[in-house]
Amino acid sequence: MFKTDQPSYEALKNRVRELEKTEKELKQSLQALSHNQEMLSRTESVAEVGSWEWDIATDKVIWSEGLYRLFRLDPAEKPGRWSEHGGYTHPEDMARLRQAGLTAKEGGTPYEMEIRTYRKDGEPRWCLARGFPEKDADGRIFRLYGTVQDITARKRAEAEKARLEEQFYQSQKLESIGRLAGGAAHDLNNLLTPILGYGELLRDQMESDDRRRQAIEVILQAGRRASDLVRQLLAFSRRQPLEFRPVDVNVLLTGFEKLLRRTIREDIIIRMNLADRLPCIKGDHGQLEQVVMNMVLNAQDAMNGGGELTITTATDELKGGEADRCPDILPGTYVKLMIQDTGCGMDDTVRSHLFEPFYTTKGVGRGTGLGLSSAYGIVKQHGGDIQVDSHVGRGTTFSVFLPVTHETAGVSAALVEALGAEALPAPGGSETILLVEDEEHLRQMSRQLLEAWGYHVLAAAGGEEALSVMDRHDGRIHLLLTDIIMPGISGKELSFQALSRRPEVKVLFMTGYADDVIAPHGMQAEGVRILRKPFNARALAAKVRETLDG
Helix, strand or coil: CCCCCCCCHHHHHHHHHHHHHHHHHHHHHHHHHHHHHHHHHHHHHHHCEEEEEEECCCCEEEECHHHHHHCCCCHHHCCCEHHHCCCCECHHHHHHHHHHHHHHHHHCCCEEEEEEEECCCCCEEEEEEEEEEEECCCCCEEEEEEEEEECHHHHHHHHHHHHHHHHHHHHHHHHHHHHHHHHHHHHHHHHHHHHHHHHHHHHHHCCCCCCHHHHHHHHHHHHHHHHHHHHHHHHHCCCCCCCCEEECHHHHHHHHHHHHHHHCCCCEEEEEECCCCCCCEEECHHHHHHHHHHHHHHHHHCCCCCEEEEEEEEEEEECCCCCCCCCCCCCEEEEEEEEEECCCCCCHHHHHCCCCCCCCCCCCCCCCCCHHHHHHHHHHHCCCEEEEEEECCCEEEEEEEEEECCCCCCCCHHHCCCCCHHHCCCCCCCCEEEEECCCHHHHHHHHHHHHHCCCEEEEECCHHHHHHHHHHCCCCCCEEEEECCCCCCCHHHHHHHHHHHCCCCEEEEEECCCHHHHHHHCCCCCCCCEEECCCCHHHHHHHHHHHHHC
16 A cells, blocks of 8 residues: 555644634634724724824834824825924924934934924814834834824813913902002092192182182192092092992993093094994993093003094893803893004003003103003993903904993983082081081081081081080081091991981081991991092082082
8 A cells, every 4th residue: 555645634624623713813813903993093082192103214104093083184195204294283393393203213212292283174283292212122213103192172271271360360469459549548538638628718718819829729730630549549449439320321422422532632533333222231420431531541542643443332242151251240231332443552461461550551741550440440340341352553442341221311410510510609508517527637627618608517526526516505406417437436326326316417428438348337328428538628518508408
């Protein structure tokens, strides 16, 4: 018999089994690999990250599916060589990225950096790029690999956090300065009241041709300017007493337009773009005019060579998701007043200090730096907000948001208030007034003024003394004129005890404090009459006469 080298049937059968087993294991491995690749792709998608590797010998770059997805690219659109890499990286960051890659290739130093990139449609994104060198058995670097992760959401969150922190810091700073300004204003009020009062008293006692009248007028003018400065400080600190009533902003602007045109330089064109129908807001007519005037004067200073000033009104609905527009006020319906100029504009540094008191970019002697800060305080007192949009060389737009009221506007007393007041004689009378003031110079000044107008005055330095004077006086007391906050018995308590003794007496309070200080004393109730310090002689005379006749 001949021997053969052919395998036996059993050997072939075993070989087939081994091949089938190997094939099964291979399929399982391929399935596992496919599953791992799918998991990696899903992970890259969730983490918004993609991976890459660069074969240094061939200069070939391979991207993962996640990297194509990150840039919104089709695999056929991406160049496959390192020398062509970076078409979707910001040019300023591309140089850094290339240098980091070369350093990793030559020195074996890994890198990690934040870079700006673009998607296929041009959308800008922030990415975190990492690169790592890989060495062969001989220690030579033959490959780089790494990841690119989209961190745009994180960068935006960091920017928003920084913005909110800066806003919080500015708010704290403004609040601290406001408290200081409000406290200083009270002391200034007490100093200015006798200056204005005695000044007017001296002036009225002089003959019209007396040469000393001119000096008195200069003193009074300086006192009034100081008084205006105090009001601006109080407005900035949000402690300026306001008289709220329904106001139609269109009517306010229409009545104010002539004054604006007389005030603004002739090389500036004023355009009024008022809404056809505008709901009312609840505010102080005079203080709102001050806001407009301060912003208009600021716009004028920004247009040294002339330009256009546009004043626009509209109704705006702020919704809950619009925190970026006006983060400091509640959602709702607002009247939007826009004052736009074509001036020099401002940079971010100037804009960040814009509403701080005494901050100004103007030269010496060209303003106090309180115009915009007082406007800011007034608007905040009205429950509103101011937004500023400005670019260097492209002008500035101030947008004032004021909350709408359902009340309708009547004829505002502020429209005719104080017209010709300096020329009017001070109204007097013959009634008896009990004057209570713990500041001696204020008490003496007020007494002299009231007596000069014909009133009979009983004076006291405090509440207990006032009650004693009242008990000893046999005749009628027509008016109690008292300070609110005094040592011992307060003005409010004094009024209660006075009315229990003499129900017919009328009460007029005086104060140099802001509303937030006198509010706990119950002085903001309807019908309570208050004379605000600093007051001049005619304001005192008018308020006393109004209270006695009321």
